[in-house]
Every structure is written in structure tokens, then in C-alpha cells.
Amino acid sequence: MSGKLAIQGNKYSVLLPTYNERDNLPIITRLLTKTFEEFDIDYEIIIIDDASPDGTLEVAKKLQEIYGEDRIVLRPRAGKLGLGTAYVHGIKNAKGNFIIIMDADMSHHPKNIPDFIRKQNEKDYDIVTGSRYINGGGVYGWDLRRKLISRGANLLADLLLNPGVTDLTGSFRLYKRHILEQIIEATVSKGYVFQMEMMVRAKQFNFTVGEVPITFVDRVFGESKLGAGEIIGYLNGLYMLFVSV
């Protein structure tokens, strides 16, 4: 399979937002570079660190020394400003005509990226989204509570907004760069609801969306942040979209 995905002129910019990912960052970076090299794909990895107290940025600088400045791009910010604006900040100066968004905590595996690219090539999709909820996808390491919350969040959003995508809250996605810029521009929510709104906007704009199965693995290092506040925030955001879109 190696080498077959390279299309002349295509470049993939991976946006990796990080907050306290010191232990995960070297592993995900190695797996990313390995995957891209194996398939002879042009890439850059853009790390957007929000002044993580655990020293993630220092680790990122070391990685930049190892892999080179054309492969590892650092776009740090002075404080924890949240995921939505981290993507906006990361896209500025991104060199790729495609953008891949994924978590840096090893919940998303770089080995799936060739599937995203292959899928995109199939029908020249504007967006390809990773789904835990189609055949071949799944979730590992979550307890029943977390599974139910994720399923519930997806079912509810699907019922109210019907964007036609099976995994709305996931954040492992490939976008044409100009499409992502347009969607982010239109997206107003913050927090967990942000990923879901992006798919609702995509439908609104009639962008084409392909899906590939992914297995999501719960983080091993670092701390989870899903609490009651996030759930309430999600429900609020969903309601706002329901009445406004």
C-alpha cells in the first residue's frame, strides 16, 4: 500500500492542539511522521500549545529540533484560550491545501489517516470525518456512563438537527483548507458542541462529507475534562443551534 497516496501538489497540515500533553506528544508525533513517510505524503504538524503548565511546549521544541522546522511548526499561545480559537490560530500560515484535525492525546491514531485521504480522493469530498459509530468503528476504555453520554449527545443532535453524519461530536477530521476556513468562520459555539456545529454548518453550505470508521481509545496519560459543566454546555449549544439554524 505504501507510496500510493501521494498526489502531486497535495500537502496535509495536521493541527494538534495541546494542553498538558507532554507524555503523549512525542508518541503521536513519531506515529504521524512514520505514517506520512510510509505513504510518501507531504505534511506539516502544527502544534498549538496554550501555555501548558506541564512543559508541553519545551517537548514540542525538542521535537522540532529532531524532525525539522518544515515538518514541526510551533504556534503557541500565552494562555488556555480553548479549542475553537486554537484551530483558527493554527490554520493561519498553514501551508497545506488539506487540514487534518485530531487530538494529541492518542485517542485518535495516525494510522487511520491514509483511510481519510483515500476516502477524500474517492469522490473529492470537502470533508472526511472519522466515525466511531459506523461499521468497523468503536470506542475503547470508556465506562458505561461516558459511552451513554457520547451516544446520547449524538442521537439528540441527530434528532434535532439531522446533519446526516453518524459521529457528530468526534474531532478526527480531514478538511479542504478553504472549506474549513469557511465553516469555522460561521461557527459560533464553544466547547464540546463546537465539533457538532461544524457538521451542521457543513450541511447548511451543502459541503460533501465522507465517513471512515475509527477506533477511539481513551487517553492513558493526562486528565479527562468531561464533567457536568461540559454536558450542560453541550445541551445549551444544541438548543441554540436548534432554534437558530
Ligand SMILES: Nc1nc2c(ncn2[C@@H]2O[C@H](COP(=O)(O)OP(=O)(O)OP(=O)(O)O)[C@@H](O)[C@H]2O)c(=O)[nH]1
Ligand atoms: N491548545 C489547546 N488545546 C486544548 C485545549 N483544551 C484541550 N486541548 C487539546 O485538545 C485535544 C482534545 O482535548 P481532550 O482534553 O482530550 O478532550 P476530550 O478528548 O474530549 O476529553 P478527554 O480525552 O477525556 O480528556 C487534546 O489534544 C488536548 O490536549 C485548549 O484550551 N487549548
Ligand SMILES: [Mg+2]
Ligand atoms: Mg481526549
